[in-house]
Amino acid sequence: MSRLTPENVELAKQIIRRYPRPKSALIPLCHLAQEQDGHLADDAMVHIGELVGVTSAEVLGTASFYEMFKRHEVGKYCVNICTNISCQLMGGEELLEHAEQTLGIRSGSTTNDGLFTLEDVECIAACTEAPALQVNYRYFHRISNDDFDQMIDELRSGRLDDVVPPHGVLAKVRQDLAEEQIANITPPETQVMPRWIADEAAKNDPAASEGGQA
């Protein structure tokens, strides 16, 4: 798998319609591809380039800026253990070491069964709950070694399926805008002032708002 599936192409087209310029949909489409494949495959980037009208190099240039787009296969669960200062003080590095032992891999690699990728990361903004970690960007707070092992067991057995979807899935519910809710999707240079701003302006200065043109 790599290029977007026909269903995802349909979704992609819907997403593109929400933006004044197709190119603006680039990042949402990278998420879509990552959701489909668990990572952002080269062929998907080519496909996205075709859909939004930019070169593959431009897609890569944008996507590679973001650490969270994985350009190689990762496990179903991406376990990020914080080792920045607060977590470090509270045992983050020891937790990382323990995780390496439990999973039998070094940080930065993936278990042979393709289930877990382990990474050490910088502050994930959960300092008050140190040591903290994320699995597929879902938080787990104040984790002890035992908590970690239990969490891994639960992930393996599927008991956490409701909490942690496979890597790449952004949210359980997909934002879906009905066609009629999508308004004013034109390039900035041709946009008109939205009705509610125009009305407001008219109230304040009746002379300034004729026609509601931007």
Add this chain to the structure above:
Amino acid sequence: MEQTPMSEKPLPTVVTEPVNITVDGEEITVQNGELLIEACHRNGTYIPRFCYHPRMNPVGMCRMCLVEIDTGRGPALQPSCMIEVTPGMVVDTKSDLVSKVQDGVIEYLLANHPLDCPVCDKGGECPLQDQAYSHGPGESRWVEEKRHYAKPIPISETVYLDRERCILCDRCTRFAKEVAGDPLIHFIDRGANTQVNTFPDEPFASYFSGNTVQICPVGALTAKPYRFKARPWDLQTVESTCTGCSVGCRIEIDSSRNHVLRYNGVDSDPVNWSWLCDKGRFGFESLEAADRLREPLVRSGETLEPASWAAALATAAEAINAASPGSIGVIGGSRLTNESAYAWAKLAKGVIGTDNVDAQLGDGLPADVVFGLPQATIDEVCKPGGTILYLGPDPKEELPVLYLRLKHAVDEDGARIIELAPAGTGLTRHSAVSLNYRPGELGQLVDSLVSGSNSTGENAALSTAAKLIAAAGDSLTVVIGRANLAENAQSVVAAATAIRDAVPGVKFLVALRRGNVRGALEAGLAPGYLPGRVSLTGGQDDQVAAFKSLWGNVPAKQGLDTKGILWAAAEGKLDVLILLGADPLSDFPDRSLARRGVAGARTVIAIDRFPTASVVQADVVLPAAGHSEEQGTTTNLEGRVTVLNQKVTPPGTARPDWMIAAELAWKLGGDLGVDTESSELWAELVASTETFAGAGVDALADTANADGIVITAEPRPLATVEAPHVSPTSAYSLRLVVNRKLYDAGASISRCDSSSALAPAQALRLSPADASPLGLKDLDRVSVTSPNGSLSARVALDSSVPKGTAVLVHNLAEADPGALVASDDAVCEIRVEVG
């Protein structure tokens, strides 16, 4: 002026609103709103920089140009490449703080820089090296390990990237996106790992990739043809003009020990803005092609045998002497300098006495049209806010730097292009409106556009185009040329005259492709004309008489063009065919006629640099000097005369074309009146024509004319031409378009190592709508049949090709569309069958 490590010169002043600012204590007058870095440079203060390039939008990326600027709120450090001048601004470019900041920027840049200057091609002409000396701290405090990458990786067939040396100035990537429109390189990754790169396995395949090498301020980008060939201090440099096509970009020739090693673009404001296409930039490689002709050859039976110049010229002269003037034809001359073209015109028309002379190979436009239309320059076509009606060949493929200028006019200067083309081109995506016509039906389309009689509303694009044209009025400019070699020129000529008649004041840029085709025509290498557009038959008796007395003789009546010459030869009526750097077997659109013609001429004399398909059939072959090997002048498509300089000697005993003409004239008992230098011929041409009158040797040498001199002439009378009547046929279902690609099997380009592999594979491009009834998919093999011949080709589905049309590329190694085309037909109808 101070040391200026970057080779780019400041932009010419565009006077808007003069204001005064103070720079380093001195008051200078600059134009309100221009960039401070430019204003300072032009007034003698060079502010160091890396990312700023005068021909691209500033990005403020490198911070090397920080200066202290005070606009009334106290001095503050600001990047001078991003700041527009305002009246009264006080600038300090040399304060202690500025020096300290420059030290810091250099130190940061060098932190990760490998400093492998001794093995770096850029060493000696490197802005980083130079500015580290002039504005850096002198000592490094960096003791850590530097960042490492694999040493140079190829990012295209020609360009190598050494990411360790890159300072991330965004010049190459900006160029690729903004200027070339091929954003195939990009910053990849983030933070300390940011690097320039391509998408995996998608090379930086841009026709303009070499420019990134020229503008990279470090040795990160290098071009294969020059890598490790020389050190800058070993190079000798001279300015010249590229003759790879008729745009005539200004270049610098760098040579060492009698070898041309590199061409660089020179910023000529009216022409190329320092850019070159890769075909032009690396075109010098063909000069040293292994099969370059180095000595004369004379046929003996089946083979061509080396001969002395004396023997070869004698054989040629004998054949010419034995023939009556009317049975002698000369084809070619667009590769020549103006001087050589004039020498050959004088030899053919004055000494030999034949008017069967044509610089074009049936793929251009008649001289009547070139001389008969009011002319526009590139600047006039690309003027801000202008409206351009484009009905020429795909400029990206045939006139690449003109394409860059058109693209810039649209993207940055609000110009609008209305493109009329038989199928999509590189210009389509930059056009406000692009209208496709069926081959043969351009006339109807133009009529409905300019006559105001179009069925408005029925076709929205058509009515938009008509409105744009009407709104432009006399500021409309038109680019005309041959978009389709499978249609004869009549439909284009008809369109041009229709536009001229309908839009008073309209001006034309005639987009003929070959290097000096314009100069060759103006110098008299066209049937019916003497130099300076003097018509043999057009009632200019005084001027004709003047040439008669200057030359001793002139032809009595108008002769044949290339098609006519080839017909005559095919019918056995031509005794001598002289090919002046022309290869009709590859270039004439009708292959069958070209074959019969070259085979039918009793004696073929070829003056050329390479053993082309036509040259190997010749009876006498005379080796000619090439670009950079001779002194002279050339004329670009606008009529701009510029100087060509010699830098190296021709190989073997090859010599300039004018010299060959002079010696042949001598053997024929004539005299071209030139002893030692081509400038004698130039002086004679300048003195004897009105067209070239302003472009004498002294005028060209004047630095005020560094960009050349545009010749001006009143348009000659040109009658309105009727569009060809094309009857619909049924047996043959599609109409053929034959166009060109930048890289093909052309004599020079196929002999450039860095370009020869880049020629695309031949494919019959078809609209999916025509392919699906036949069940065709990409790469399927089909046989293509026209009333004149057939060929086998693979199919490529292409939605930019309209239904009812099919496209083949001229002069590729396989599937020659010339087999299908007959030069008399207004259009070429074809039938496509599976298998």
